[in-house]
Amino acid sequence: MKRLKVLLITVTIISGWILGSFVSSLFAGEEITGEQVYKNTCGKCHSERAPKERTDAEWKLLVTQMRVAAALTAEEARKVLQYLQDNN
Amino acid sequence: MRKKIYSLLIMLVMIFFTSLTIAGDRTFLITGYIDWQYSQTQEKPGTFDSYHFNPIFRFQALDNLTASTELEFEHGGEEIMVEYAKIDYILSDYITIVGGKFLVPFGTFNERIHPTWINKIPGRPLSNDKIVPTGWSEVGAMFTGAFPLGSVSKLSYHLYLVNGLHGKDGDGIRDLRGNNRDTKHNDKSFGGRFGIVPVSEVEIGFSGYKGAYTDDAGQYISLYGADAEWKPSEFLDFRGEYNYALQGVAADLLHKKGYYLQGALKLSFIETESDFLYSILNPLEIALRYSEQDFPGETDDLKKTSAGINYYIGSSSALRLAYHINRERSVEKDNNEITFQFVLGL
Numbered sequence: 001m002k003r004l005k006v007l008l009i010t011v012t013i014i015s016g017w018i019l020g021s022f023v024s025s026l027f028a029g030e031e032i033t034g035e036q037v038y039k040n041t042c043g044k045c046h047s048e049r050a051p052k053e054r055t056d057a058e059w060k061l062l063v064t065q066m067r068v069a070a071a072l073t074a075e076e077a078r079k080v081l082q083y084l085q086d087n088n
Numbered sequence: 089m090r091k092k093i094y095s096l097l098i099m100l101v102m103i104f105f106t107s108l109t110i111a112g113d114r115t116f117l118i119t120g121y122i123d124w125q126y127s128q129t130q131e132k133p134g135t136f137d138s139y140h141f142n143p144i145f146r147f148q149a150l151d152n153l154t155a156s157t158e159l160e161f162e163h164g165g166e167e168i169m170v171e172y173a174k175i176d177y178i179l180s181d182y183i184t185i186v187g188g189k190f191l192v193p194f195g196t197f198n199e200r201i202h203p204t205w206i207n208k209i210p211g212r213p214l215s216n217d218k219i220v221p222t223g224w225s226e227v228g229a230m231f232t233g234a235f236p237l238g239s240v241s242k243l244s245y246h247l248y249l250v251n252g253l254h255g256k257d258g259d260g261i262r263d264l265r266g267n268n269r270d271t272k273h274n275d276k277s278f279g280g281r282f283g284i285v286p287v288s289e290v291e292i293g294f295s296g297y298k299g300a301y302t303d304d305a306g307q308y309i310s311l312y313g314a315d316a317e318w319k320p321s322e323f324l325d326f327r328g329e330y331n332y333a334l335q336g337v338a339a340d341l342l343h344k345k346g347y348y349l350q351g352a353l354k355l356s357f358i359e360t361e362s363d364f365l366y367s368i369l370n371p372l373e374i375a376l377r378y379s380e381q382d383f384p385g386e387t388d389d390l391k392k393t394s395a396g397i398n399y400y401i402g403s404s405s406a407l408r409l410a411y412h413i414n415r416e417r418s419v420e421k422d423n424n425e426i427t428f429q430f431v432l433g434l
Contacts, residue, residue: 032240032288040288044319045196046206046433047403057115061148065156065176067184069200071244071283073234074181 034083037076042066051087059084118434120144120158121205121404125429130422138164140204142171143434152178169266172225186230186248189268193232193246193281194295195315195329197348198222205433208352209396210410213379215346218388219331220311221262226250227269228276234283244283252277252299257307258337261344264301264309275305291317307336323357326350348379373398375410389417404433 032040039048054062059081067077120143128134141161148154157173174188191199197216201207202223216222228250235243253264254272270276277299285291295313300306312332319325330347352375360366377394396410408429414421 036288039322040319041285043322044291044317044325045200047400049403053403057148058117060151061115061117061146061154062119064148064151064154064178065146067178068176068186068232071232071234071242071246073236073242075236076234076242 032079034079034081037072038080038083041070041072041076042080045070051084054084054088056085056088059088115146115148117146118143119146120434121203121432122434123204123429123431125210125427127210127425127427129425132423139429142203171223180233182233182235184232186232187228189225189227190230190248192224192226192248192250192279192297193230194220194224194279194297194311195281195313195331196291196293196317196327197315197329198224201327203433204429204431205404205406208373208375208398208408209350209377209394210408210427210429211394211412213329213346213348213350213377214381214390214392215329215331215348215379218260218262218381218383219333219344219346220313220329221253221265224265226252226277227267240285240288242285244285245280247278247280249276249278250299253301253309255301257302259301261309261333261335272303273300273305275300279311289319291315301335307338308334309336310334321357323354325352342384344381344383346379346381348377350375350377352376371400373400386418391415391417406431 042048051059063072063077063081063084066072067074072080120141122141124136124138126134126136139162142158144156144158146154146156153175155175158171160167160169160171162168170189172189172191174186174190177185177187179185193199195216197213198220202212202216204210212222226248228248230246230248232246233244237243251267251270253261254267254270255264277297279295279297279299281293281295283291283293293313293315295311295315297309297311299309301309310333313329315327315329317325317327326349328347328349331345333342333344335342335344352373355369355372355374358369360369375394375396375398377392377396379392379394381388381390383389392415393413394410396408398409399407401407408427408431410427410429412425412427414423414425
């Protein structure tokens with residue numbers, strides 16, 4: 001029972017923090033850059049590959065396919081591709 | 089004979105893609121990963137293992153039309169198979185149609201995390217072995233996409249209809265994979281995952297799957313799962329999954345559940361003015377993972393604690409050393425394991 005209480009309190013705190021951040025992000029109107037999407041979304045699963053590792057066409061192919069696997073929005077995919085192509 | 093057929097298939101795939109590349113202004117790319125490892129379990133002889141050589145052939149025909157296939161050579165070629173072979177067609181900003189054989193988006197470990205150059209601790213967590221059978225591909229069709237909510241948050245979905253897991257009444261879930269052609273019945277399996285990114289550092293997902301798995305479509309498997317990832321900084325990340333299976337067997341319903349929690353910390357967060365110390369700490373990462381599986385009865389109830397250290401040679405190559413403590417609920421065995429792995433993402 002004690003473990004359940006600790007778990008519930010932890011879940012409540014984390015949920016509250018996520019919800020608060022979510023609501024504030026909806027109204028803050030902050031613009032996220034391609035580099036931030038690349039680091040936050042792609043970097044959640046794997047180490048970031050350096051933009052110079054691929055050509056423009058190769059990044060286009062990879063980002064088009066990773067859009068499905070990583071559940072990127074169309075806008076995120078465009079920003080990430082722009083960032084990688086600008087820096088390769 | 090089977091190996092010759094696969095070798096021929098690989099050559100044909102390469103010739104096919106290469107000819108298309110030559111024929112037009114299209115992109116063809118080979119990626120993938122390779123690894124080898126040495127593992128030793130208590131009271132058993134250790135072994136070297138050329139575990140994976142998985143080339144991935146990728147092709148872009150149009151801006152919104154791509155194809156890819158991953159061939160899997162495991163254990164030095166003892167097991168050869170097509171992990172996935174699919175076509176992705178982006179219909180609009182919010183809908184992509186995927187057809188062919190694809191990794192099932194149940195949680196994140198199966199679809200995104202399991203390749204060894206990504207997976208920070210060698211091996212699978214218990215919740216993603218005999219409950220969600222990682223390395224799980226299905227043949228069918230899928231709709232997927234993501235919707236922005238503000239500038240940072242988003243919702244994503246995967247919805248699929250597939251041949252589904254298939255085997256004999258009571259078979260382990262892991263043995264039900266590989267139903268590439270299903271001519272036994274029309275009762276196809278369906279599933280999906282819904283994900284939410286409330287803030288850019290966090291993703292939460294919920295997955296479900298249901299389908300008949302026996303020849304007569306008399307027995308069903310239902311899977312339910314929840315997953316979460318949190319990357320509070322560039323040095324630190326946490327992830328976990330909870331998976332629950334209901335498997336119908338003769339006159340009974342088996343409940344199987346399990347979860348894993350994992351954290352990883354890159355030591356480059358330690359600030360130092362010493363170049364020597366920086367050169368030692370910068371490539372290092374420590375990772376911890378705990379997983380459990382709870383099956384009917386006590387025989388298969390297991391707990392696994394894994395601690396690992398990774399040395400990154402490059403962004404996609406690493407040396408990994410991990411120690412796994414395995415605990416059984418019924419009869420304790422001496423089966424802890426140490427693994428040394430060398431991985432390279434291509």
